[in-house]
Amino acid sequence: MDGVEMEPFKKRGFASDNNAGVHPRIMEAIAQANQGHVVAYGDDPYTEAAIRKFKETFGEETEVFFVYNGTGANVLSLQSLTHSFQAIICAETAHINEDECGAPEKFTGCKLLTISTKNGKITIEQIRPHLHALGNEHHAQPKVISITQATELGTVYLPDEITAITRFAHQNGLFVHLDGARICNAAVALNVGLREATRDLGVDVLSFGGTKNGVMFGEAVIFFNPDLARDFKFIRKQGTQLASKMRFIAVQFEALLTDHLWRRNAEHANTMATLLAREVRDITQVEIVQSVDANAIFAKIPQEQIQLLQQEYFFYVWDEEQSIVRWMTSFDTTEEDIMGFVSLLKKVLG
């Protein structure tokens, strides 16, 4: 890498769990898969093996499709559940609403009906009024409720909260999509398995996240109702999300689902967030504004010190007006990172 200024690489931070690299076990799996020829586009034994792991995890009737990234997983999931005249209900803070540059609208043609929340979680009381439109051709027809677990605000739905939504959805002819970019962190937080955290709660389709949990690239779309998956291979291909050298996505997930690597990575990230939260509670100028359920901390800190802090540890400002920042931990966050950051915080804000 001649000519590359290497200095910046050294910098650690709490900007995002996708600023981390790739877990060594996953990198190793990739390297091992790099031998000989296999059929492209997923008709290969690596992909078969990875799908088998998913079926062991979520149940036999599960249908699994690998895609490149979270936005792809989300919008193609939604496309498989909707017609253009329908609507998708979600939190205002949902990644599909806030962070995908309008991809859901472009891919599905649907309207997003958003719900303002305090903690990123929506309830059936908030969803219900949107169903008044059902049957009235002048209004986009609600068809999917999309929730994020863990949420974009670092909170985690309790199982009962999800069950209430899926039951309500199904009673009204709607589907439930779960954006699981951080589903592993949520399962760890709830101390349940992946199946207990998703399928068993009535979720119809899951965007299963890998990238934020140690994977290089790749997510999985998982259908718990095989009927819904019938056309997905076409939707994925037309949606530009079919990888030709599929084996290199598949083996990453095979590794992630082996020896509970998914759990160990997520557990570590969550633990680091808990540690950071505990350590900063003493600092009076730091006010934690969301429940620290998974691997994110949202904190209100004095605006004038933010830049100074960012010079040593990179992180994002979430809400400029309220001076709220976000600190994400990841599988590779170290106690040293936490302690270094805490002592910086104390020095700057103390």
Place this chain on the structure above:
Amino acid sequence: MDGVEMEPFKKRGFASDNNAGVHPRIMEAIAQANQGHVVAYGDDPYTEAAIRKFKETFGEETEVFFVYNGTGANVLSLQSLTHSFQAIICAETAHINEDECGAPEKFTGCKLLTISTKNGKITIEQIRPHLHALGNEHHAQPKVISITQATELGTVYLPDEITAITRFAHQNGLFVHLDGARICNAAVALNVGLREATRDLGVDVLSFGGTKNGVMFGEAVIFFNPDLARDFKFIRKQGTQLASKMRFIAVQFEALLTDHLWRRNAEHANTMATLLAREVRDITQVEIVQSVDANAIFAKIPQEQIQLLQQEYFFYVWDEEQSIVRWMTSFDTTEEDIMGFVSLLKKVLG
């Protein structure tokens, strides 16, 4: 990888250049990039370095965007050049027409105006009649000519053939997109550099292929006119083709453009195709039906022997009715592969 039946991996074949794995130098670059934290989505020094390499190759005013795959590169390129009421002119055999499950239509809303060809190459005589529609609101308005180099039939446009098209396009207010999934093979075939093979011939936007030339995943969209690139970062994000851990695409291209790896890989693949073509010319039951310009051979062989051959070396039937098959070579094809296959062909067909 317990539980995976490893036998099939041993099988070599000529099915596609994306059935090969990843070139060792590229795998090494990936491994080296896996350290510490860098900002996601491309705002990192690896990506900066890779873009610098592209600018050295194609010229300073070039704008470069990494995406996941060839379909993504093609359809987002086309989207950046069109409005939905316009049309894209291409060969009937073009990947964008035949092999992307209608992705160009979905992403752009445009009509594809296809031209029937003998060898995958289109000419201005064939393009011209489509321009009668210009200005008439009842017809989709031609706006882009998309050509593939090397073509899907393994042939290569001569520089003058491309210049004729780009000049004609620009005189009529159209853009030229080049699907360069195998542009490296074409440049090698023409014995010119990458810039001479594209920008210098008047091409506006290039899908620069990596996956078929030793990359794990990733292609680049290259704009030779920066004005056309103005909105591309939004188009890429909305199009689900923005990688979060971008560094792992970037370093692959950085490696590909270092020490002429792109050329050496393509040269090898082309040489292997030439070798195979030479060796089978003696076999009377094998009729090569397209000029072997790059790394593909299209041959007519007796239908009844095809399955027998496929059992030992995997390849695809291109045209069942005419019994034409396709043999692709790649950066990792060996002389031993060729000779083994040739002797099988002689045994079975001789």
Place this chain on the structure above:
Amino acid sequence: MDGVEMEPFKKRGFASDNNAGVHPRIMEAIAQANQGHVVAYGDDPYTEAAIRKFKETFGEETEVFFVYNGTGANVLSLQSLTHSFQAIICAETAHINEDECGAPEKFTGCKLLTISTKNGKITIEQIRPHLHALGNEHHAQPKVISITQATELGTVYLPDEITAITRFAHQNGLFVHLDGARICNAAVALNVGLREATRDLGVDVLSFGGTKNGVMFGEAVIFFNPDLARDFKFIRKQGTQLASKMRFIAVQFEALLTDHLWRRNAEHANTMATLLAREVRDITQVEIVQSVDANAIFAKIPQEQIQLLQQEYFFYVWDEEQSIVRWMTSFDTTEEDIMGFVSLLKKVLG
């Protein structure tokens, strides 16, 4: 209409059956409906009455939706039958392919698979090869066969020709859409009723044309399988084709279906075309190049005389290179029009 140069209005012509005005009985029906208040968007007794007439004509289980125009009827029909990854098979000359500025692609996201024909009619031999793609995710999946009756070339499918297509379609899981912009002319040509010309032949969805047969504005989308119509009211609204003052479309169709006005109008137009065809057969410089089955004549005439003819009777050149012109007759074409034009033809070309 002060300030309007009235001269041009006097000019008669054979340009198109939508250059004619509105049949007096239909104009009268419109005027009569203009009293008092009725609920907008079709929930009114006029619309109910018109739908009842359609059900009497086509059978009780028919579902009927009024839209503004033929392009609207076609693209929304197609949208109701497809997903974006699917494909629509049609003749190259089909209105949906040639004359709607790419509307089908924009509305459906689908690819159009076109068939080159001599007379505007397609056959299952031509359709069959397109079905090779079924099941292969790299290719758009054929789902609809769209035929036009009478065709854009003035020819009429025989009932058996349509039955062959609908049977083939249904055997292969495809639907058949019929663009019936001139279905009345076709039914008259075949000497059958409207139901015999459509539903009884196995057609799934019909764009029933009014505008070219004496209506001011409005077409009807008719589903012969009510299941397919389930979502159409939403598709129509989102597709901008739901008229607020619906009664003024409905009464036109009510009048068209009363006392066989549809038949009388079409019969007259067809008769005039037959007359014109008979009269010009003597003129050696006029070569009729398509069978005159309905109300259109396609003729090859000397290029240098076309403009001179157009100065007195307006019509369109269909194919400039081959010097083929199109003469359409309509419900208001008179024998005087025909004879005047014939004597001009004889004078200019004789």
Place this chain on the structure above:
Amino acid sequence: MDGVEMEPFKKRGFASDNNAGVHPRIMEAIAQANQGHVVAYGDDPYTEAAIRKFKETFGEETEVFFVYNGTGANVLSLQSLTHSFQAIICAETAHINEDECGAPEKFTGCKLLTISTKNGKITIEQIRPHLHALGNEHHAQPKVISITQATELGTVYLPDEITAITRFAHQNGLFVHLDGARICNAAVALNVGLREATRDLGVDVLSFGGTKNGVMFGEAVIFFNPDLARDFKFIRKQGTQLASKMRFIAVQFEALLTDHLWRRNAEHANTMATLLAREVRDITQVEIVQSVDANAIFAKIPQEQIQLLQQEYFFYVWDEEQSIVRWMTSFDTTEEDIMGFVSLLKKVLG
């Protein structure tokens, strides 16, 4: 109209200004245009004359396109101003957000960024936060501000309120679209001309409403910046909104703009609303909840009496939970209608 139950037609109501029929002068213009042949799709002297009237009204550099209806006018206007990765800012109550079944999303691919309002009017203070997203590829890029005048809540923006928005928009590189389904009522309310109410305030594109002001069908899209109109004829055709017998839309607008018919119709409707508002102010159980600026009254009335009232005069419930109803007046509302309704209200609610 044999077989039609005529009783319901007699019923008068306040449901919507498009439950009314067609103004006699407009019906007369339609009848007069029904003679002879004219070229279809707008290349005729009637359309030319109508466009000339618009240019006299709004200024020479205006570009005018007729379409079928308001939804068509709105979504095609928006499509002409946007790319799919952009966003449209509007009030939550905007017709484009609430009443078009998601048509804007389908046609443009854009996200709608909605603003909650008390009276249907938005302000730059509410718009400004949405511009934080500008330049950030993860967020849909605001490009158009769409306002409705008169609003869907019957209120009217003051000229200064609109100027503030258009100035702010242009300073930030955004366009302003005005949904003028009831722009005539607003101009009358403000006592200004149509140009003063739109173009002179900095509006870029106007959906000029006809249907709610005495027209049978048809709206006009008016561009005050001809550059923005360059592609609109293609957008209109692909958008299924190009009428073949265009003359019958054109003459309606020609009549509407002749002898101030637009003003007289709107003035009458507004006056009737004012009268109704004045008459019900005494009734204690009727609480008018929005300023009665144009031809709509929003009133809170006791829920249990609503059905009884609707049996004699049809109108819609706007907000079931709050028991708010909407009463619209139109060009054909009579003082008798008002007085009859008021006395019913007094009888039922008094």
